[in-house]
Amino acid sequence: MNTSENRMIEENQKLMENKFYNDILPLNRSGWLTTEMFIKAVVDLLLEFIKETNNPNTKVINFHHPTELIAKLDLRIPINPTSLQKVIEDCKEVLKYQVRTGHPRFFNQLSTGLDLISMIGEWLTATVNTNIPGGAISNLYAVNAARHYMFPRCKAIGMVETPNLAMFTSEDSHYSIRGAAALVGIGVDNCFPIPVDEKGKMIPSKLEEEVILAKKNGYVPFFVCAVGGTTVYGAFDPINEIANICKKYRMWLHVDAAWGGGILLSKKHRHLANGIEKADSVTWNPHKLMGALLQCSACLICHEGLLFQCNQMCADYLFQQDKPYDVSYDSGDKAIQCGRHNDVFKLWIMWRAKGMNGFEQQVNRLMELAKYFTEKIKKTPGYELIMENPEFLNICFWYVPKNVRHLESTEKKARLDKVAPKIKAKMMSSGSTMVGYQPDKDKPNFFRMIISNPATTYEDLDFFIEEIIRLGESL
Amino acid sequence: MNTSENRMIEENQKLMENKFYNDILPLNRSGWLTTEMFIKAVVDLLLEFIKETNNPNTKVINFHHPTELIAKLDLRIPINPTSLQKVIEDCKEVLKYQVRTGHPRFFNQLSTGLDLISMIGEWLTATVNTNIPGGAISNLYAVNAARHYMFPRCKAIGMVETPNLAMFTSEDSHYSIRGAAALVGIGVDNCFPIPVDEKGKMIPSKLEEEVILAKKNGYVPFFVCAVGGTTVYGAFDPINEIANICKKYRMWLHVDAAWGGGILLSKKHRHLANGIEKADSVTWNPHKLMGALLQCSACLICHEGLLFQCNQMCADYLFQQDKPYDVSYDSGDKAIQCGRHNDVFKLWIMWRAKGMNGFEQQVNRLMELAKYFTEKIKKTPGYELIMENPEFLNICFWYVPKNVRHLESTEKKARLDKVAPKIKAKMMSSGSTMVGYQPDKDKPNFFRMIISNPATTYEDLDFFIEEIIRLGESL
Numbered sequence: 001m002n003t004s005e006n007r008m009i010e011e012n013q014k015l016m017e018n019k020f021y022n023d024i025l026p027l028n029r030s031g032w033l034t035t036e037m038f039i040k041a042v043v044d045l046l047l048e049f050i051k052e053t054n055n056p057n058t059k060v061i062n063f064h065h066p067t068e069l070i071a072k073l074d075l076r077i078p079i080n081p082t083s084l085q086k087v088i089e090d091c092k093e094v095l096k097y098q099v100r101t102g103h104p105r106f107f108n109q110l111s112t113g114l115d116l117i118s119m120i121g122e123w124l125t126a127t128v129n130t131n132i133p134g135g136a137i138s139n140l141y142a143v144n145a146a147r148h149y150m151f152p153r154c155k156a157i158g159m160v161e162t163p164n165l166a167m168f169t170s171e172d173s174h175y176s177i178r179g180a181a182a183l184v185g186i187g188v189d190n191c192f193p194i195p196v197d198e199k200g201k202m203i204p205s206k207l208e209e210e211v212i213l214a215k216k217n218g219y220v221p222f223f224v225c226a227v228g229g230t231t232v233y234g235a236f237d238p239i240n241e242i243a244n245i246c247k248k249y250r251m252w253l254h255v256d257a258a259w260g261g262g263i264l265l266s267k268k269h270r271h272l273a274n275g276i277e278k279a280d281s282v283t284w285n286p287h288k289l290m291g292a293l294l295q296c297s298a299c300l301i302c303h304e305g306l307l308f309q310c311n312q313m314c315a316d317y318l319f320q321q322d323k324p325y326d327v328s329y330d331s332g333d334k335a336i337q338c339g340r341h342n343d344v345f346k347l348w349i350m351w352r353a354k355g356m357n358g359f360e361q362q363v364n365r366l367m368e369l370a371k372y373f374t375e376k377i378k379k380t381p382g383y384e385l386i387m388e389n390p391e392f393l394n395i396c397f398w399y400v401p402k403n404v405r406h407l408e409s410t411e412k413k414a415r416l417d418k419v420a421p422k423i424k425a426k427m428m429s430s431g432s433t434m435v436g437y438q439p440d441k442d443k444p445n446f447f448r449m450i451i452s453n454p455a456t457t458y459e460d461l462d463f464f465i466e467e468i469i470r471l472g473e474s475l
Numbered sequence: 476m477n478t479s480e481n482r483m484i485e486e487n488q489k490l491m492e493n494k495f496y497n498d499i500l501p502l503n504r505s506g507w508l509t510t511e512m513f514i515k516a517v518v519d520l521l522l523e524f525i526k527e528t529n530n531p532n533t534k535v536i537n538f539h540h541p542t543e544l545i546a547k548l549d550l551r552i553p554i555n556p557t558s559l560q561k562v563i564e565d566c567k568e569v570l571k572y573q574v575r576t577g578h579p580r581f582f583n584q585l586s587t588g589l590d591l592i593s594m595i596g597e598w599l600t601a602t603v604n605t606n607i608p609g610g611a612i613s614n615l616y617a618v619n620a621a622r623h624y625m626f627p628r629c630k631a632i633g634m635v636e637t638p639n640l641a642m643f644t645s646e647d648s649h650y651s652i653r654g655a656a657a658l659v660g661i662g663v664d665n666c667f668p669i670p671v672d673e674k675g676k677m678i679p680s681k682l683e684e685e686v687i688l689a690k691k692n693g694y695v696p697f698f699v700c701a702v703g704g705t706t707v708y709g710a711f712d713p714i715n716e717i718a719n720i721c722k723k724y725r726m727w728l729h730v731d732a733a734w735g736g737g738i739l740l741s742k743k744h745r746h747l748a749n750g751i752e753k754a755d756s757v758t759w760n761p762h763k764l765m766g767a768l769l770q771c772s773a774c775l776i777c778h779e780g781l782l783f784q785c786n787q788m789c790a791d792y793l794f795q796q797d798k799p800y801d802v803s804y805d806s807g808d809k810a811i812q813c814g815r816h817n818d819v820f821k822l823w824i825m826w827r828a829k830g831m832n833g834f835e836q837q838v839n840r841l842m843e844l845a846k847y848f849t850e851k852i853k854k855t856p857g858y859e860l861i862m863e864n865p866e867f868l869n870i871c872f873w874y875v876p877k878n879v880r881h882l883e884s885t886e887k888k889a890r891l892d893k894v895a896p897k898i899k900a901k902m903m904s905s906g907s908t909m910v911g912y913q914p915d916k917d918k919p920n921f922f923r924m925i926i927s928n929p930a931t932t933y934e935d936l937d938f939f940i941e942e943i944i945r946l947g948e949s950l
Contacts, residue, residue: 021592025529026577035591036522042595043518046602047511054500056935059906087592091599098603102501104930105908105939110706110734113928114604115766116510117496117562117828120517121821122601122768124566127521128573129589136813144658158662159634175788176813183619183811185660187633188788231585259585291590293597295816313650313663320913322920324900336658338611338651341770341816346596353592425799431534433580438795445797453588455579460531464580 012037016085021353024084026455038084045091053100053114060103062096066329069097075348078355087353094345129293136176138283138299139225139256141336143167143180145281145301146223146252148310155310159185166219167191168210170202170237172230174256190219199387200235202226208245215249223252228273228282229260229289232440232448233387234394236260239275255279258297260392262289265356266363272391289366289393289452290359292347307334362454366393370451373461380465382473386446395449399423399468401475417444423472432467487512491560496828499559501930513559520566528575528589535578537571541804544572550823553830562828569820586814604768611651613758613774614700614731616811618642618655620756620776621698621727623785630785634660641694642666643685645677645712647705649731665694674862675710677701683720690724698727703748703757704735704764707915707923708862709869711735714750730754733772735867737764740831741838747866764841764868764927765834767822782809837929841868845926848936855940857948861921870924874898874943876950892919898947905946908939 016038022028024035052058064072073093082090100106102114147154151162165186169177171193181191192214194207211221224246226237239255246253255276261284264270276282280302287296301307312333321327332338351359370393377383377397382405386396404415420437427433437447447468451461491513497503499510527533539547548568557565575581577589622629626637640661644652646668656666667689669682686696699721701712714730721728730751736759739745751757755777762771776782787808796802807813826834845868852858852872857880861871879890895912902908912922922943926936 024591025525026579026589026591029529032526035525039522039525039591039595040518042598043515046599047514049602050500050510050514051507054504054930056938060909061903061906063903063906087595091595094599095603099605099909101604102928102930103909104501104928104932104935106928107925107931107939108909108911110763110925110927111760111766111769112925113766113930114501114602115768115825115929116499116501116514117825118766118768118821119601119604120514120562120566121824123517123598124521124569124824125817125820126594126597126601127524127589128570129576129594130574130817136811140811154660154662155657156662156664158640158656158665159660160639160662162660164635165633174813175790179786179788179811181633182630182786182788183659185629185634185637187629187631187635189631190633285586288585291586291588291593293590293593294586295814311654311657313654313657315650320896322896324896324903336611336615336654338649339770341818342600342605343816345600346593349596349599350590350592421795421797421799428536428538428799431536431538434535434574434578434583436583450582450585450587452585453577453579453581454590455529455577455588456582457579460579463531464582 012041013085016041016088017083019084020081021084021350021358022081026453029455034084038088041088042091045088045095049095049098050102050114050116053102054104056104058100058103060106061099064097065325067326073097077348077351079357081355081358082352084353087349090349090352126293136174136179137336138258138285138297139174139176139254140180140183141299141307142225142254142281142283142301143177143186143223144184144336145303145306145310146254147184147186149252149280149303149306150222152309163220164218165190165223166211166214166221167223167225168194168207168221168251169225170194170196170227170230172196172200172232172235173225173227174231174258177225177256196235199391200230200233202237202242204238204241204245207242211245211249211251221249221251223254225254225256226279227260228255228257228276229263229392230394231259232394232438233396234260234390234392236272236391239273239278241275243275243278252280253278254281254283256283258283258285259288261285262363263392265290265359266367267360268364269367286347289363290347290350291362291452291454292350296343296347311336365454366451369456369458369461370395372458373449373451373465376461377465380469382469383465386443393451395451396446397449398444398446399472401472404475413444416446419472419475420445420447422475423468426471427467430471433464435464487516488560491516491563492558494559495556496559496825496833497556501928504930509559513563516563517566520563520570524570524573525577525589525591528577529579531579533575533578535581536574539572540800542801548572552823552826554832556830556833557827559828562824565824565827601768611649611654612811613733613760613772614649614651614729615655615658616774616782617700617729617756617758617776618652618661618698619659619811620778620781620785621729622659622661624727624755624778624781625697627784638695639693640665640698641686641689641696642698642700643669643682643696643726644700645669645671645702645705647671647675647707647710648700648702649706649733652700652731671710674866675705675708677712677717679713679716679720682717686720686724686726696724696726698729700729700731701754702735703730703732703751704738704867705869706734707869707913708871709735709865709867711747711866714748714753716750718750718753727755728753729756729758731758733758733760734763736760737838738867740765740834741842742835743839744842761822764838765822765825766837766927766929767825771818771822786811840929841926844931844933844936845870847933848924848926848940851936852940855944857944858940861918868926870926871921872924873919873921874947876947878950888919891921894947894950895920895922897950898943901946902942907942910939
């Protein structure tokens with residue numbers, strides 16, 4: 001490198017020291033130059049890594065024991081945001097200790113090598129970040145762990161000696177709970193839906209009734225799924241009351257907080273999920289409310305060692321116990337999957353950059369945007385809220401075109417059911433914005449607005465409200 | 476852009492038109508400049524995409540019906556390699572039609588926005604490409620689909636009315652088959668291991684014996700897993716003979732070709748997997764032999780519609796049927812997962828770049844390298860092959876240090892069991908190369924060499940042979 005190049009790098013570094021995640025896109029729409037510089041700095045690191053990896057004289061591994069790595073790498077999440085320069089340094093540090101699986105002298109696994117065409121494919125996939133949502137596997141982990149906790153013999157001998165098991169879940173819960181019931185051999189018919197109230201929250205007394213009924217019918221109730229943020233309405237079930245019923249009847253409490261779990265980052269709003277600390281297991285998708293790239297899904301289980309007992313198959317040929325380091329750090333045998341895509345690094349590096357405070361502000365701001373949007377459509381002719389005061393970031397509403405507003409109920413319903421799909425089709429053709437719709441029970445198709453993108457502004461919401469009118473007014 | 480910048484871009488384009496995947500790293504070790512230029516050209520496209528996405532005036536979606544997209548995008552895999560310029564154009568085309576989930580006016584799903592710190596985290600993860608292998612979920616799909624095929628009522632009512640099911644799998648098969656048995660409620664004890672011969676291949680007569688015995692014991696045999704490339708020895712089971720037994724006893728034939736499936740790309744070597752075309756389902760991991768980035772795992776099922784019947788939960792609120800396009804292209808309800816990471820784009824773009832011929836050459840070359848390695852260690856003092864003539868890319872061997880060579884059998888075995896872990900520990904400390912080891916039944920710890928990195932050269936193999944001697948000779 002020549003002197004002027006060196007000077008440029010130094011200057012860039014100085015600049016990055018005073019820049020933070022909210023100085024670049026998407027939060028700062030005029031921050032393009034800094035954004036470009038930041039991304040290119042990371043790309044330079046990655047290019048360097050690729051170049052080194054392809055040099056046979058580079059070490060395949062820069063070996064350190066797990067405890068040494070923990071001492072060398074600062075993995076903590078700070079309270080305040082970290083500068084972009086520090087983010088770049090974090091990346092640099094992490095790269096230092098990677099096993100170079102792409103090195104031509106790495107023969108340790110079945111998949112070796114680093115194909116650069118495939119790599120740019122993966123970069124592109126990450127950048128477009130499509131195909132969502134995704135906590136289904138986490139819910140499967142929970143159902144499986146709960147069964148193992150109560151009926152450990154089932155792992156070896158199957159369901160032959162297991163009594164008829166009953167699961168209970170909010171009728172508004174995600175379909176993956178029923179999917180898990182089918183997959184593990186319990187059956188979807190034995191996964192009983194519990195009614196919700198007019199706010200979409202599970203009714204605890206109904207849960208208890210169903211549990212008593214199931215017992216009467218010879219079932220063993222063993223698993224309850226409460227939801228922390230339902231898919232359509234964003235409702236939080238009353239977890240504390242549900243936890244009491246679980247305790248009384250000795251059932252596993254799972255909270256599917258795939259969507260709503262991120263609310264815990266906000267001191268102001270975390271009360272929505274009160275009681276979640278009593279759960280046996282929690283599903284949480286940082287790729288939803290926290291905005292980590294797809295996908296990033298966790299199943300937190302508060303029975304230490306259970307996942308090992310439940311899932312390990314003791315495959316000696318993969319999980320050797322005579323390795324030169326402390327094998328208690330090896331987590332492979334805990335998982336249903338064998339190898340897994342590394343989904344956690346992006347969350348860690350983002351959390352470092354934002355700090356606890358940055359994330360708290362992000363969640364609080366989204367809640368403010370949602371409130372603004374709700375208040376505004378209340379005052380806008382043609383808009384009708386499904387629920388008067390949504391408590392979370394889902395705002396469900398009908399848009400009622402002028403000619404439909406004064407129709408009588410049955411005809412209005414029939415007409416409304418066609419309105420949302422028509423507006424959505426026009427919206428997709430014009431490409432101006434995108435929002436989902438669905439029917440629910442006796443409610444005809446309605447829109448479900450989701451405010452989870454921290455880059456969204458008040459102006460974007462104003463635009464959205466006008467755009468629906470433009471597309472739908474004359475329907 | 477000024478004139479000189481424009482000229483530079485044009486010149487780079489011309490350059491890329493005459494360059495191919497094997498002109499850059501990892502295959503061409505002196506191709507750094509072209510490599511850098513290629514990656515930076517793609518990064519420029521991605522940066523442009525990010526910039527546009529953050530402009531509220533950009534279309535959120537550039538809507539086209541699935542059939543229109545198929546007409547616009549050339550998705551075919553060519554016979555001959557595609558130029559790097561074409562690869563860049565492919566990326567550009569694909570970016571054009573993406574739904575911009577990071578656009579501030581995209582409100583369609585629970586996860587929205589494009590966090591750039593998270594994004595660079597994902598780019599880094601892709602580049603280091605760690606955490607391997609990974610066809611476990613594909614095997615789970617197969618077991619579940621097979622059960623549904625034979626006992627469709629189980630989805631609704633669980634295992635209560637299902638007879639005692641028996642599964643059979645090579646004793647050398649991947650542990651995920653047993654894991655799937657546990658998870659779906661069949662039980663690992665009901666997954667019977669079938670002995671293998673001295674080459675690590677399942678013995679068909681033993682399979683038939685076990686099936687008959689299971690029937691006698693009141694089981695319903697329903698599933699057989701044959702392996703196309705075992706994890707340790709790389710053995711291919713005799714699929715044709717196993718298929719005949721499956722047909723005779725009406726069992727589902729699954730072939731776990733996670734590792735060996737890529738051999739089908741080579742006309743010269745595909746005979747190893749003869750009979751695979753008779754399977755009901757096949758697991759195939761393009762991230763292993765084909766070198767796609769982690770992870771990329773497919774479960775191919777040859778019963779049309781079965782995956783839908785088996786896995787769909789009819790979640791209307793997610794999979795609307797009144798969409799403005801042909802919903803038969805929606806594959807969401809086929810999967811056990813709900814959202815999934817896009818694992819296929821990187822495979823497609825790589826396959827385009829290499830063409831059928833490029834991949835065939837890649838596989839053939841790996842087979843040649845493996846043969847070279849085998850022949851060379853046969854002639855090198857201290858090396859002892861576990862199997863005389865490995866048929867695939869796994870070469871299993873002991874390295875016997877000088878002082879151990881002339882010991883009597885029992886003592887030699889005990890000493891050898893310690894040798895491989897010791898060499899591996901020294902190897903990791905020096906960082907010079909990496910290779911796996913494991914014991915198997917009565918065999919003490921031995922090394923398993925895997926040749927799957929197309930960047931590996933004959934010189935790298937020579938180095939490896941010398942390095943083991945250097946580290947282990949005096950043990």
